[in-house]
Amino acid sequence: xxxxxxxxxxxxxxxxxxxxxxxxxxxxxxxxxxxxxxxxxxxxxxxxxxxxxxxxxxxxxxxxxxxxxxxxxxxxxxxxxxxxxxxxxxxxxxxxxxxxxxxxxxxxxxxxxxxxxxxxxxxxxxxxxxxxxxxxxxxxxxxxxxxxxxxxxxxxxxxxxxxxxxxxxxxxxxxxxxxxxxxxxxxxxxxxxxxxxxxxxxxxxxxxxxxxxxxxxxxxxxxxxxxxxxxxxxxxxxxxxxxxxxxxxxxxxxxxxxxxxxxxxxxxxxxxxxxxxxxxxxxxxxxxxxxxxxxxxxxxxxxxxxxxxxxxxxxxxxxxxxxxxxxxxxxxxxxxxxxxxxxxxxxxxxxxxxxxxxxxxxxxxxxxxxxxxxxxx
Ligand SMILES: *Cc1c(COP(=O)(O)O)cnc(C)c1O
Numbered sequence: 060x061x062x063x064x065x066x067x068x069x070x071x072x073x074x075x076x077x078x079x080x081x082x083x084x085x086x087x088x089x090x091x092x093x094x095x096x097x098x099x100x101x102x103x104x105x106x107x108x109x110x111x112x113x114x115x116x117x118x119x120x121x122x123x124x125x126x127x128x129x130x131x132x133x134x135x136x137x138x139x140x141x142x143x144x145x146x147x148x149x150x151x152x153x154x155x156x157x158x159x160x161x162x163x164x165x166x167x168x169x170x171x172x173x174x175x176x177x178x179x180x181x182x183x184x185x186x187x188x189x190x191x192x193x194x195x196x197x198x199x200x201x202x203x204x205x206x207x208x209x210x211x212x213x214x215x216x217x218x219x220x221x222x223x224x225x226x227x228x229x230x231x232x233x234x235x236x237x238x239x240x241x242x243x244x245x246x247x248x249x250x251x252x253x254x255x256x257x258x259x260x261x262x263x264x265x266x267x268x269x270x271x272x273x274x275x276x277x278x279x280x281x282x283x284x285x286x287x288x289x290x291x292x293x294x295x296x297x298x299x300x301x302x303x304x305x306x307x308x309x310x311x312x313x314x315x316x317x318x319x320x321x322x323x324x325x326x327x328x329x330x331x332x333x334x335x336x337x338x339x340x341x342x343x344x345x346x347x348x349x350x351x352x353x354x355x356x357x358x359x360x361x362x363x364x365x366x367x368x369x370x371x372x373x374x375x376x377x378x379x380x381x382x383x384x385x386x387x388x389x390x391x392x393x394x395x396x397x398x399x400x401x402x403x404x405x406x407x408x409x410x411x412x413x414x415x416x417x418x419x420x421x422x423x424x425x426x427x428x429x430x431x432x433x434x435x436x
Contacts, residue, residue, distance in 0.1 A: 062121075062236060063305040069120045071113040071298070082113040084295045106283050110291040114266075114298050118256075121235040121301070122248050124268035126275035128282050129294055133231065133251025134159045135287035136265025138167075140227060140247055141198075142285060143277040146172035149191050153180040153199040155208060155408055157229060157251075158396050160198070181341070183214040190218075196225040202232055202345060205357045205392045205416040206409050207332045209341025212348050216244035225274075231255070231383075236308050238349040241270050247278075254383030254418075255354070258300040258307050262293050307385065307421065311354035314387075314419040314427065319356050321428055327435050329413075330359040354419040355382055357392075363412040365435070366391065370415065372434035375426055382418030387427050390416045 119127035201210040252264040319333035335352030
């Protein structure tokens with residue numbers, strides 16, 4: 060079965076009890092136990108809920124993993140995964156990781172004795188150099204945010220296997236439609252389902268898929284124990300979002316390539332970052348491990364003033380921090396998503412005050428181009 064079909068037919072699309080073509084929202088906190096000695100599948104919704112279970116099974120199937128878990132946000136998912144580690148464990152994290160992940164890794168998990176090293180993993184030799192006796196995991200994103208840098212997943216897996224280290228990827232930008240890291244040997248996949256999986260800018264949620272029973276036990280212990288679960292209503296919204304993931308992503312991705320190609324030709328635009336462009340340094344590598352370039356791009360203007368005036372003049376695109384919705388969203392990383400990173404560190408990473416990030420929506424591209432043309436003047 061092709062992947063696009065599996066988004067709709069994966070065994071979790073029909074309610075067994077009624078035949079409904081939509082899994083009901085089981086808005087229940089607790090479940091009657093007919094026999095206190097008998098086994099029960101559901102007793103309390105922190106431990107398990109039928110709507111959440113349908114979502115968790117769906118994402119596990121789509122990512123090709125052993126088991127899926129749904130959390131109350133992408134950060135709850137990331138934090139719950141980081142919670143499977145112990146005091147004195149060392150984790151290598153890619154240096155241009157999502158700002159919230161950078162924050163919990165450097166200002167929260169450090170309090171519990173988890174040691175973090177931020178590394179530029181696009182050169183995988185940097186991983187090898189930073190491995191220590193207590194290194195237990197590598198956490199990365201590819202393509203990265205906001206500069207769409209590409210990391211060699213198979214190369215990372217090879218190094219990790221040599222050293223018996225877990226590999227964790229935040230696959231938010233790609234979704235399982237475009238990139239399935241477990242097939243390439245990665246151990247844990249995380250999503251901010253708030254973005255492309257939800258797809259409509261109306262729900263905050265996070266998903267995790269693991270590739271083994273041992274990891275499933277560890278993540279379930281945290282999910283049930285720590286309790287940052289996704290509610291049934293939001294689980295249902297994500298199940299609905301998944302059904303249209305392919306049509307949305309295909310269209311948004313086409314829009315992204317058209318906008319990137321157009322931006323490259325504009326006066327006042329000095330740099331366009333999109334893995335689908337011929338001159339993107341990671342293009343070949345990216346397309347060897349993913350089936351498309353996604354719908355997020357970024358670009359630099361000739362001056363910071365032009366970037367700031369663009370953000371003020373743009374009218375059709377929303378100015379917002381999120382991405383992956385049906386509407387085109389532009390963001391100004393230095394003032395928004397990456398404001399928490401100190402200026403010198405930001406500039407070292409290339410996140411400068413002439414940088415703009417774009418998440419393409421489902422509008423007709425000509426209207427977006429008109430909006431951008433006007434805003435760039
Ligand atoms: C938004 C985002 C997150 C955090 O997810 P929330 O749902 O906002 O908690 C993590 N990683 C990436 C790549 C994101 O874009």
